[in-house]
Amino acid sequence: MKITKLTIWDVDYGTSFNVNQHPAILRIETDQGIHGAGEIGLAYGDGNRGAIHALAQLAERHLLGRDARAIGATWDRLYRDTFWGFSPGPLLYGAISAIDNALWDIKGKALGVPVWQLLGGRMHDSVRLYANGWFRNMGAPEAAAERALAIREEGYTACKFDPFEADRDGVFMWPKRHIPREWGLLAVDRVRAVREAVGPDFDICLDIHGNLGTTDAIIYGRMLAPHRPFFYEEPVDPNNVDSMEKVSREVEIPIAGGERLYTRYQFRPFVERQAMDILQPDIGLCGGISEMMKIAALGEVYNLHVQPHNCGGPVASAAAVHAVFAMPNFIILEWFPYWPDGRYDIVQEAYERKASHGRLPAPTAPGLGIELNDDYLGRYPRIEVG
Structure with a gap:
């Protein structure tokens, strides 16, 4: 099951609680039609756009064409082969976290079980x-x-x-x-x-x-x-x-x-x-x-x-x-x-x-049990890789 495409949305809500609010949402697609969702944890404050571009770069260099089921190997690659993975910080690890969660979503859907299983x-x-x-x-x-x-x-x-x-x-x-x-x-x-x-x-x-x-x-x-x-x-x-x-x-x-x-x-x-x-x-x-x-x-x-x-x-x-x-x-x-x-x-x-x-x-649906709302996300700018 190969990774074929990533789409990243910058969902910008302006200022709330005196800080910027902007969840960044990821979809990873595969050649078997199964897709998974992730989110960068920098949904508030500053820095999320740096993480969005880090995510796009990781996709180009380390994800496209690789097996979406190899979650552990992918995490290790992102930790070891990115050079900066050895020195964790919010931008790089916001991107890595979004990828990891999306891959778990894919695996759960592929096997027909909730991720907690x-x-x-x-x-x-x-x-x-x-x-x-x-x-x-x-x-x-x-x-x-x-x-x-x-x-x-x-x-x-x-x-x-x-x-x-x-x-x-x-x-x-x-x-x-x-x-x-x-x-x-x-x-x-x-x-x-x-x-x-x-x-x-x-x-x-x-x-x-x-x-x-x-x-x-x-x-x-x-x-x-x-x-x-x-x-x-x-x-x-x-x-x-x-x-x-x-x-x-x-x-x-x-x-x-x-x-x-x-x-x-x-x-x-x-x-x-x-x-x-x-x-x-x-x-x-x-x-x-x-x-x-x-x-x-x-x-x-x-x-x-x-x-x-x-x-x-x-x-x-x-x-x-x-x-x-x-x-x-x-x-x-x-x-x-x-x-x-x-x-x-x-x-x-x-x-x-x-x-x-x-x-x-406890959720019962396969994967993370959610599906992205494309009509809603279509209001916001996106980056596509692959």
Whole structure:
């Protein structure tokens, strides 16, 4: 089964959450009429167009004419023969991840089974989700509490937000390394108000986006701990294992991170030094399904949990869903049910529209269980290779 063509779409939604939103979608076609879908994990922020052109170059040099079923050999080739594969970063590994996920989709379709079946079989009947993307114009603590209560009433049992990323009027801004005390106390008050609103049986996940200095991460982490956060994500620079380890020792909240780490090799020091309790590889950046399962296995050796970072489009969500159903140390999956930009229409039946009461049942369709929506994608510019 030879790879004959790749098509890449740059789906640009402009600015949302104060950053550019632009999922990049891949289709790989074969000479047997079976095709697979992938997505570059750089769906927000800057840099996705660099990854799109890296993907096109990889297609020309390493994919066309090769066996689509040889997933492991393809991953190894992209790691070893591209020269820069030995030094992982978001542009190259965003491209590699999209390729890997599309090849798993092809293989599942060719064999007529869901991808989770190829990864060792289903470990869970359904998976738990936490709601993200609900906190626009959060402002005063009471506003955050009111919205979180609505999420609980929708059936979710967990949510995530960054309590530091907006002022009292709800204006978005990243905090400085040394955050003003009034701003820090406002963040603590937001978490307190949410906890009081949702009660003790609802989990609150906190994402700090790596913005705090080590001292402030410890000071405010200790203030947040009595409100029992489910985890404290990227409290400091995501690549600084020493700072992360120090915060982990000093703050009684499980530490999470990993969306800006690529391959098992970058996760290794955080795992070996127990600097994180919950690993968060992004399936569209870490190296795809193939690499995420290896990262999960590495974490399992140290009794760590995995919560895949999932903040893109519905193709990335589909890949993450199949990985976690086959993952013994999976704990919870990030979920964005409130995107206003229409991205769920990138595929014909998005998993985001199938979740109910904060859970998702196991997919049964072959491959990733999705099909790209050509009519919708036709609105956006594309690159074709082959």
